[in-house]
Amino acid sequence: MDLQEITDELVLIVTQYGLDVIGALVILLIGYIVSKRVPTMLTNIMNKRGIDPTVSGFLGSLTRFVILAITLLLVLAQFGVQTASLIAVLGAAGLAIGLALQGTLSNVAGGVMLLIFRPMKVGQYVEVAGHGGTVKSISLFTTELATPDNVQVIIPNGSVWGSAIRNISFHPTRRMDLVMGIAYEDDIDKARDIMLRLIEADERSHKDPAPLVEIAELADSSVNFTVRVWCDSGNYFPLKFALTKAIKQAFDKEGISIPYPQRDVHLIKQD
Template sequence: MEITPEMVDSLIAQGIDLVWLIIPKLIYAALFYLVGRFIIGKILKGFNRVLEKRDKNPSLNDFLSGVVKAALYVSLFIGIATVLGVPLTSFVAILGAAGLAIGLSLQGSLSNFAGGVLILVFKPFKSGDVIVAQGHTGVVKQIGIIYTRMTTFDNKEIIIPNGGLANSDVVNMSTQETRRADLTVGVAYGTNIKVARETILDIFKNDKRVHQDPEPVVFLNNFGDSSLDLVVRAWTDAGDLWPVYFDTMEAINTAFEEKGIEIPFPQRVVHQGKD
């Protein structure tokens, strides 16, 4: 096919018309982006201020802010695509197909994501709480959208996926102001239970950390193989639970030694018969 000067002139004219058609759309799209980005910034600042006043949970606030930011920018880019002449139905179809592909490839992560959302919204625990979960006991350091980080009392960091955490039992040991210290003390058979009980209760009376309402109690709980087992229960502030527990165990041992109350060790009596 021979290219004639008329054909070249026609192509140039069409090209110029196309450029004049595209350039305004690009300019409008750029202006739309700049204005939209400015507006999004203002909206996010206002939204973050509202979140800070309403809720002091940084993890939840970061998550909600991220969701709103993502939604606003998706809306912005849909608007830009519309300005450039991209059919909205095609654009939405592409986003839907991409979302489906991502969802299928990240099923496990989406489960953790959903668990993180549930934890942040319903707040079964918060940062700083002591919890027992997934076989671990420790202090919650950070609640992320995918993982929760906690530190055990021997300073090990535990990272737990939120999917399992949201769908299992969690014991929150920090929600109540008071806790009950439960001790089991064994005394030798033949011990005067009344004396042993009064000895233990005297220890609690002299410990200001122990609440007297409800009063501490001491019960004979079991006839063990080598001892009479006493159950000791006393209420205290949550922060004093373990100091009271360990101090009381040591005080009981000292008081029993002074009064001659024996704390037995396992023993077995063997009777030998005559042939």
């Protein structure tokens, strides 16, 4: 085969397949752009209409994967591949693919279950699969949390749905529990009155249910009070920190001691 024949063959190949390649590249580019913009637009529209961010984020993620799948089918069709036959082949191979991708499919199923039952929403603080943090997003495959120190945690949806979910933000109110110990020599009624007065003085503490301050234990080194106060969920930690500090300062001022563990050792001298 001489140079002229090789050139003619290359021209024929470029003529036959060049337009297909260019068309496929254009379809890929358009599909990629659409898969980025349409889910974002859809999510923004749903958020403006008051739809839960958890639902809008999940549907946006699902829309992106659907667009990418359609783009792939269009590219194959551009090269003359019979997409109907391809879909039939993929359907026949579905069992094998499902067995090979059990983890991935379980994550998708977990995401669907999280969307249907909605045990947690974007913005809520949860403890799940050994991690605690604020829910940032729930996508088709994963759930994203942000820890209190702002560290990103990505958990597969299968693990999220397969474990206990402790939703700290689900109820609007929470009960705060403290254990305060005083010395055996101190006046227990006086200590109780001081703690009740401090609780009632803080506007963040609820009057109903009423706060509880009662002796719970006669421990080795102290008389321990159980302090239970109801408050709004958002005020839980600020109130806990404030009351702990206020009780300590009031006890110091009133001469009530908070003992530390101690032991009396008696030495017996033998001849």
